[in-house]
Amino acid sequence: MTPRILIAASLFGLALPALALAATTGEVPPVEGMPQLAFGHPEQGRFLVANVVWLFILFGLLYVLMSTYALPRVASVLEERRARIEADLEQAQAAKQRADAALAEHQAATAKARADAQAAIATATQQAQAETTAREEALNARLAAQIDAAEQRIAASRDAAMGALKTVAADAAEALVARLTGGADRAAVERAVGAELAARGQA
């Protein structure tokens, strides 16, 4: 039905009461009591019965119109809207899930990068420490070697000096003895000097 037909029909329906006023007849006797119960009245009684018959016909028409035509359309529109809303909600949920997944991925990547960086730093630190330690050890070893060599040289020099001191002391002692006594036994002097040096702890 187009809207124009519906409007025309409504206007027609609105005009009906006016028609009713025009069609009222005056020959029948007046209605006693409630017109709704005047089943015995020649005119009213007829219309009351017809009213019910028309009620059944018209209500049946309304029921058929509603059940076969009008209500299924409303139901389909409501169903369409429900489906649309549900689909939108689902879409939103899916989008949220994607966003959550992306966020989780991003967080995982960040965490991994941080861990990698920390590991690299740790490795570098360790390497640096190991190198430092090795270099220190090498330096220590070289220094120790140099100290050893120096000590050996010192010892050698001292021994040499001690040896020279013994000879000089023996020479001096021999010269003293020779001046005092006129003659000196070189071997005896050397023994005496050696004993004296040993006694002083300088041999």
Next chain:
Amino acid sequence: MAAEGKAIDALSQFELAPVLGVVGNSVGFSQSNAHMLLAIVLITALMVYGMARRAIIPGRLQALAESAYEFVDGLVTEQVGEEGKRFFPFVFSLFMFVLFGNLLGLLPYAFTFTSHIAVTFGLAFIVFVLITVVALAIHGTKFFGYFFPEGAPIWLAPIIVPVEIVSYLSRPISLSIRLFANMVAGHVMLKVFATFILLIGGLGVIGPFVAVLPLAINVALVGFELLVAFLQAYVFAILTCIYLHDAVHLH
């Protein structure tokens, strides 16, 4: 017309008169039926024209049509349950028919077809036949157990069974008289106070000033009748749903 012969003529507004001239007269098509037809046209227009755009976001008319649909749908689902879905078109037609009948009757010059006991009883009779047929179809002879509640002492049966049968049979009567009486009372009141306006208004100089009182009452009554129109349609529909629930579930 109202203030002519008798002082107050509140009942002639309910008289039936044929419309559509000779044809209407010969088939007994009165102004009452014309208003039924008008109600049907308006309901169908609301539900079809209102939903024509099938909009996801409804306009005013579509929102109205959808509210009516969802209101009755909620009523049926709440009262009868999921099995009630197949009675939904019937309850919807009933509710809208009564509602539009009540509301149309409030318009000037319009006729209230729900003010006729024959019409309201006709509708109640349809409901009564429906609930009885549904109950018999679903429960068969077990339906007659409805008249004797389980667990009641057997010696009470002579009292309970007649009471239950009478209360069951009185359903269409109470259903129809409630709507009929409400509509008649409202329209008689409106007519009586409207007549007062005319009678008092004609009393000399101060008459028109005093006539404001019944006019004010009538204004209030129209608002009240609007409420009654909705309420009685709702009551008719919800009682139908309750009866359908009894028919489907037997208590």
